Amino acid sequence: MNGRSKAGPGSNLTLKHVAREAGVHPSTVSRALNPATRSLVADDVVARVLQVAQDLGYRPNLLAAALRTGRSRLIGALIPNISNTLFSMILSGAAERLASAGYSLVIADVGDEPARQLELTRQFVARRIDGLILATVRRDDPLVAFCVEQELPAVLVNRAEEKRRLSAVVSDDGLAMQLAVEHLVELGHKHIAHVAGPETTSTGHLRRLGFTQAINSHKLGIEPSIEPTKSYSREEGARAAEKLLAGNDRVTAIVAANDLLALGVYDILREKGVNCPRDISVIGHNDMPLVDMISPPLTTVRISHQEIGRQAASLLLSRIQGDETVQRNVVLTPSLIVRESTAPPRKIR
Amino acid sequence: MNGRSKAGPGSNLTLKHVAREAGVHPSTVSRALNPATRSLVADDVVARVLQVAQDLGYRPNLLAAALRTGRSRLIGALIPNISNTLFSMILSGAAERLASAGYSLVIADVGDEPARQLELTRQFVARRIDGLILATVRRDDPLVAFCVEQELPAVLVNRAEEKRRLSAVVSDDGLAMQLAVEHLVELGHKHIAHVAGPETTSTGHLRRLGFTQAINSHKLGIEPSIEPTKSYSREEGARAAEKLLAGNDRVTAIVAANDLLALGVYDILREKGVNCPRDISVIGHNDMPLVDMISPPLTTVRISHQEIGRQAASLLLSRIQGDETVQRNVVLTPSLIVRESTAPPRKIR
DNA sequence: TCAATAACTGCAATCGATTGCTATCCAAGA
DNA sequence: TCTTGGATAGCAATCGATTGCAGTTATTGA
Numbered sequence: 001m002n003g004r005s006k007a008g009p010g011s012n013l014t015l016k017h018v019a020r021e022a023g024v025h026p027s028t029v030s031r032a033l034n035p036a037t038r039s040l041v042a043d044d045v046v047a048r049v050l051q052v053a054q055d056l057g058y059r060p061n062l063l064a065a066a067l068r069t070g071r072s073r074l075i076g077a078l079i080p081n082i083s084n085t086l087f088s089m090i091l092s093g094a095a096e097r098l099a100s101a102g103y104s105l106v107i108a109d110v111g112d113e114p115a116r117q118l119e120l121t122r123q124f125v126a127r128r129i130d131g132l133i134l135a136t137v138r139r140d141d142p143l144v145a146f147c148v149e150q151e152l153p154a155v156l157v158n159r160a161e162e163k164r165r166l167s168a169v170v171s172d173d174g175l176a177m178q179l180a181v182e183h184l185v186e187l188g189h190k191h192i193a194h195v196a197g198p199e200t201t202s203t204g205h206l207r208r209l210g211f212t213q214a215i216n217s218h219k220l221g222i223e224p225s226i227e228p229t230k231s232y233s234r235e236e237g238a239r240a241a242e243k244l245l246a247g248n249d250r251v252t253a254i255v256a257a258n259d260l261l262a263l264g265v266y267d268i269l270r271e272k273g274v275n276c277p278r279d280i281s282v283i284g285h286n287d288m289p290l291v292d293m294i295s296p297p298l299t300t301v302r303i304s305h306q307e308i309g310r311q312a313a314s315l316l317l318s319r320i321q322g323d324e325t326v327q328r329n330v331v332l333t334p335s336l337i338v339r340e341s342t343a344p345p346r347k348i349r
Numbered sequence: 350m351n352g353r354s355k356a357g358p359g360s361n362l363t364l365k366h367v368a369r370e371a372g373v374h375p376s377t378v379s380r381a382l383n384p385a386t387r388s389l390v391a392d393d394v395v396a397r398v399l400q401v402a403q404d405l406g407y408r409p410n411l412l413a414a415a416l417r418t419g420r421s422r423l424i425g426a427l428i429p430n431i432s433n434t435l436f437s438m439i440l441s442g443a444a445e446r447l448a449s450a451g452y453s454l455v456i457a458d459v460g461d462e463p464a465r466q467l468e469l470t471r472q473f474v475a476r477r478i479d480g481l482i483l484a485t486v487r488r489d490d491p492l493v494a495f496c497v498e499q500e501l502p503a504v505l506v507n508r509a510e511e512k513r514r515l516s517a518v519v520s521d522d523g524l525a526m527q528l529a530v531e532h533l534v535e536l537g538h539k540h541i542a543h544v545a546g547p548e549t550t551s552t553g554h555l556r557r558l559g560f561t562q563a564i565n566s567h568k569l570g571i572e573p574s575i576e577p578t579k580s581y582s583r584e585e586g587a588r589a590a591e592k593l594l595a596g597n598d599r600v601t602a603i604v605a606a607n608d609l610l611a612l613g614v615y616d617i618l619r620e621k622g623v624n625c626p627r628d629i630s631v632i633g634h635n636d637m638p639l640v641d642m643i644s645p646p647l648t649t650v651r652i653s654h655q656e657i658g659r660q661a662a663s664l665l666l667s668r669i670q671g672d673e674t675v676q677r678n679v680v681l682t683p684s685l686i687v688r689e690s691t692a693p694p695r696k697i698r
Numbered sequence: 699t700c701a702a703t704a705a706c707t708g709c710a711a712t713c714g715a716t717t718g719c720t721a722t723c724c725a726a727g728a
Numbered sequence: 729t730c731t732t733g734g735a736t737a738g739c740a741a742t743c744g745a746t747t748g749c750a751g752t753t754a755t756t757g758a
Contacts, residue, residue, distance in 0.1 A: 014714055025738050030716060037717085042736060059475045063421060064714035067412045067743050074455070082444065083655070085638075088437040095431065095458045099469070104476065106423070106453050109444045120448070126408045127453065263642060289434075290637070293612060295644030306432070363744055374708050379746060386747090391706060413744035416713050 013058050022052040025299035029053070034058065066128065073103050075316060076124035077133040078117060078143075082109045085244055085288055086305055087135055090157050093309025094133055101317055103130070110136060112231075117143055125150065131316040133309075137161050138200040139176055153319045155312045158305070159202045160329065167319070169311045169330040171212035171303040177210030177255065178217075179336040180283045180301060184253045185218050187344045189281065191250040192220065194227035195240045195265060197257035204228055207257045207285070229261060237264020245272065252280060259284035259291055259300055262341075266294070287337055297339035307332060357378065362407050371401040378402070382409065417478065422452045424665060425473035426482040427466060427492075431458045434637055435654055436484055439506050442658025443482055450666055452479070459485060461580075466492055474499065480665040482658075486510050487549040501670045504661045507654070508551045509678065516668070518660045520652040520680040522552060526559030527566075528685040529632045529650060533602045534567050536693045538630065540599040541569065544589045544614060545577035546606035553577055556606045556634070572600055578610060585643035586613020594621065601629060601694035608640055609648055611690075615643070626692035636686055646688035656681060 019026040024275035031037040032049040041049075051094060052058075052261065066072040075098055079087045095105045106129065108120040117136055121143060124132065132154040137144060139162045147154040148165050156168035184192050194211040197204030208228065215222055228241045229236035237260060245268065256262035262284035269276050276282050276296055284291060291298040311330050356674055368375040373394060380386040381398040390398075396558045401407075415421040416639060424447055428436045455478065457469040466485055470492060473481065481503040486493060488511045496503040497514050505517035533541050543560040546553030557577065564571055575592045578585035586609060593600065594617065605611035611633030618625050624633050633649035640647040660679050 013391060015716095016714080026715080027739080028737055031737090034716085040736075059471060061416075061714050062472075063412060063416045065741090066717075067416050067745095068714080068716045070743075072412060081436045082441045083434060085432060085434060085437070087432070089432045091456070092431045092710075094460050095456060099457065104455050104457070104472070106449065106455050107440070108453070109441050122408060123411075123453070127411045209463045263639075266642070267500075288639070290612075290639040290643065293615070293644075294639065294642040317740085364745080364746095375745080376709080376747075377707060380707090383746090389706070394706085410744050413713090414746075416715095417744080417746045623709075 007337035013056060014061070015058075018049065018053050018056060018058050021056065022049045024049065070128070071130055071320075072128045074127060074129045075105050075131045075133060075313070076111055076121075076127075076129040077105055077107045078120065078136050079107060080110065080112055080136045082107065086158070086286055089305035090133075090135060090309040090312070093306035093311075094157075095309075096306075097310045098317070102312075103317070114138070114142060118146065121146065125152065130320050131155070133157055133312055133316065134166075135159070137202075139202050139205060153316060155316045155319075157308050157312045158318040161202065164327060164329065166328065167315050167327045169308050169315065169332070170202070171308070171334045172331050173206035174210035174213065176285065176301040176303075176334045176336075177207055177216045179334070180255045180285075181211065181214035181218065183299070183336055183338065183342065184255070184281060184283070185220070187253075187281070187342060189253040189345050191223060192221060192253045192255060193223040193244055193251045194225070195237060195244065195247070195254060195256040195261050196225075196230055197261065198230060199228045204232075204257055209253060223248060227259075232258045232260050233271050234260050234264040234267065237261030238267045239264070241265040241268040245274070253282070253342070254280060255284055256281045259286045259288045259298065262298060262300070263291075263294070277341050279346060281342040281345070283336075283342060292339060296341045299339045299342040300335045300337055302337045303334045304332065353359065362405060363410070364407075367402050367405060367407050369403065371398045371419060373398065375579040376412075401471065419504060420478045420479055420669075423476060423478045424452050424454050424480045424662070425470075425476075425478040426454055426456045427459055427469065427485050428456060429459065429461055429485045435507070435635055438654035439482075439484060439658040439661070442655035442660075443506075443662040444658075445655075446662035447666070448660045449526070450662075450664070461485070463491060467495065470495065474501065479669050480504070482506055482661055482665065483515075484508070484669050486551075488551050488554060502665060504665045504668075506661045510551065513676060513678065516664050516676045516678065518657045518664065518681070519551070519681050520657070520683045523557035523559035523562065525634065525650040525652075525683045525685075526556055527563045528683070529604045529634075530560065530563035530567065532648070532685055532687065532691065533604070533630060533632070534569070536602075536630070536691060538602040539569060540572060541602045541604060542572040542593055542597070542600045543574070544586060544593065544603060544605040544610050545574075546581055546610065547579060548577045553581075553606055560604060572597060581607045581609050582607050582657050583613040583616065586610030587616045588613070590617040594623070602631070602691070603629060604632045606634055606635045608635045608647065610648070611647060612640075612643070626690050627695060630685050630691040630694070632685075641688060645690045648688045648691040649686055650683045651686045653681065 015026040015029050019029045029049050032041045032046045047128035082088055098105055110117045110120050132152055135157050137156055137159055144161050144165055152269055154166050156166055160168040160170045196208040198207050226240055227239050254265055260283050265282055274280055284298045287300045351600055364375040364378050368378045378398050381390045381395045433439055443676050447454055459466045459469050481501055486505055486508055493510050493514055503515050505515055509519045510518040539592050545557040548554050575589055595665055603614055605614055611631050614631050633647045636649045636651035
């Protein structure tokens with residue numbers, strides 16, 4: 001009847017053992033060990049129980065506690081791609097905050113496929129995770145509907161959702177583009193183009209809108225637009241840059257929606273023998289590690305992804321613990337890091 | 350008596366409901382749903398149960414199953430720093446393989462502090478994780494002793510342990526250094542120095558040994574050695590390079606134990622106006638993302654960290670599922686990626 | 699036709715902690 | 729002296745799935 005063949009890990013040391021050793025009932029041990037219920041037990045008994053538990057090296061089985069209480073103290077994270085630093089930084093920040101509250105982080109590296117995302121989410125639910133951090137969502141995502149329906153506490157990171165059904169922690173994409181465009185305008189640029197990210201993501205969408213608005217507010221003309229990229233990748237950036245330059249020789253600066261796209265732009269510039277920043281200035285977004293070491297060091301918008309993770313974790317915890325039901329959007333302020341990929345435009349081209 | 354105030358997420362749909370609906374006993378439902386025990390149930394009953402479960406959208410509570418069976422289908426990962434791509438790549442590979450076997454990955458971003466590592470490990474044990482992936486271990490680590498003692502299935506990744514008490518998946522550090530040195534020798538270098546990683550890690554130690562051996566096998570003289578670095582970081586790399594160049598003007602090539610160290614070397618070379626690769630060639634280790642974009646593109650040793658993660662997961666699963674107790678060391682073969690940071694030495698300097 | 703066996707299915711214990719309710723004891727107040 | 733009540737501690741149900749054992753029915757062979 002015993003599922004385990006041998007002892008196995010996990011010590012098999014239970015409340016009962018501690019109770020017997022301390023000469024009290026298991027329920028008393030439970031109460032003595034839990035700070036919230038400790039006051040129900042006489043001081044001397046508490047002391048004795050604590051001592052015995054310590055001596056025996058007792059550690060409660062979190063699985064059993066979770067089953068009984070209905071709270072697993074596990075938080076799930078749905079990430080499109082862990083190996084992208086952006087996301088691992090978010091995880092790092094979230095894990096830090098969660099650990100200090102006694103929660104652990106379960107990760108699912110799910111890619112972009114909605115079916116797989118939903119399946120992994122269901123598995124999380126089956127594990128009775130207490131909350132969810134979503135880094136995958138698109139502007140209108142069925143996953144969000146699922147979470148709302150299941151009353152599953154969830155927080156979106158990095159990307160937000162159009163209908164604002166869930167709390168989110170994001171960077172101010174509009175401000176970011178404003179900073180970028182302003183910097184270029186100050187340098188004297190008049191013909192600035194944008195390599196937009198995927199329209200399905202809030203970042204791609206909002207940055208494009210922000211760019212347009214910034215251009216308008218400076219009374220500059222919008223450069224003939226090219227299609228948004230299909231994904232945030234170096235290859236897509238290259239493809240976009242190629243198209244952009246083929247049909248336009250006025251452009252003196254390119255604002256990319258993301259560092260990887262900017263790197264793709266670099267690839268094409270190099271290929272065509274166009275010098276950056278002398279001929280064309282480039283601005284990225286995210287300030288990924290090492291973009292300060294490439295040639296030329298990339299001017300980019302910095303976002304503290306770790307802070308996004310930390311805020312998301314805090315938001316989630318307060319939702320779980322405090323039964324707080326208001327949805328909140330936390331918007332972090334980005335900053336422009338000026339390096340050597342931006343310079344005044346050449347007088348003549 | 351009910352812990353939950355409201356319904357909460359997780360559907361509260363249990364075996365009993367399915368059983369009632371299908372007109373059978375819960376145990377029969379359990380058996381019908383589990384492929385391993387399905388043969389104990391009549392075919393028509395299986396069909397009916399499956400149908401009902403499907404219709405109701407039943408999903409078993411993994412927490413309850415875990416408590417009863419003693420297996421949580423959770424694997425813990427102890428990582429010194431998730432935001433380092435090296436580790437997030439390992440996680441990515443491991444998560445992929447684990448997910449396909451129905452296991453989830455719980456991560457702990459623990460830094461380098463042994464006390465914290467042990468504490469987080471204990472918490473993992475309290476969660477009854479089925480296995481552990483350790484990326485943090487030093488050459489002789491108390492954590493390994495702990496795992497062995499607790500009979501906790503564990504696999505080391507990237508770094509191995511001296512006493513080989515646990516299985517490990519590593520790259521062939523000796524071979525890596527041999528490839529690096531051979532490449533430089535072929536280019537004509539005779540005075541090659543090494544910026545060593547921390548001696549506490551197996552990688553730092555083994556790469557230093559491998560380097561020495563490779564130099565000897567080519568009958569070259571060992572350059573006066575400098576102290577190993579304290580950590581794998583750009584700053585430490587810079588510090589080491591500074592010391593190295595201060596006392597030695599014969600050196601025409603530097604093999605760093607890691608890309609970050611190599612980047613630190615770059616920093617100093619630039620600062621001192623020493624041209625790489627014309628004056629000094631540099632080789633890194635790991636082939637981190639973007640080192641192909643920096644100036645000059647870094648010649649480095651490529652390791653498939655994702656493959657390390659995958660192999661580690663497989664090893665762990667076979668240990669858990671097959672009751673296999675042999676410890677195995679899986680050694681992956683690295684390759685040298687030649688870029689532009691290496692060139693023949695200048696005739697005169 | 700009857701016993702022996704096989705094939706299912708149900709019963710109930712179990713995993714380990716939590717918690718509402720109840721029982722006991724002692725002190726304070728009437 | 730008796731009641732009231734506060735402080736402790738124990739009892740037993742419970743969370744939801746799994747599984748050894750036993751019981752029932754159908755099937756086979758003699």
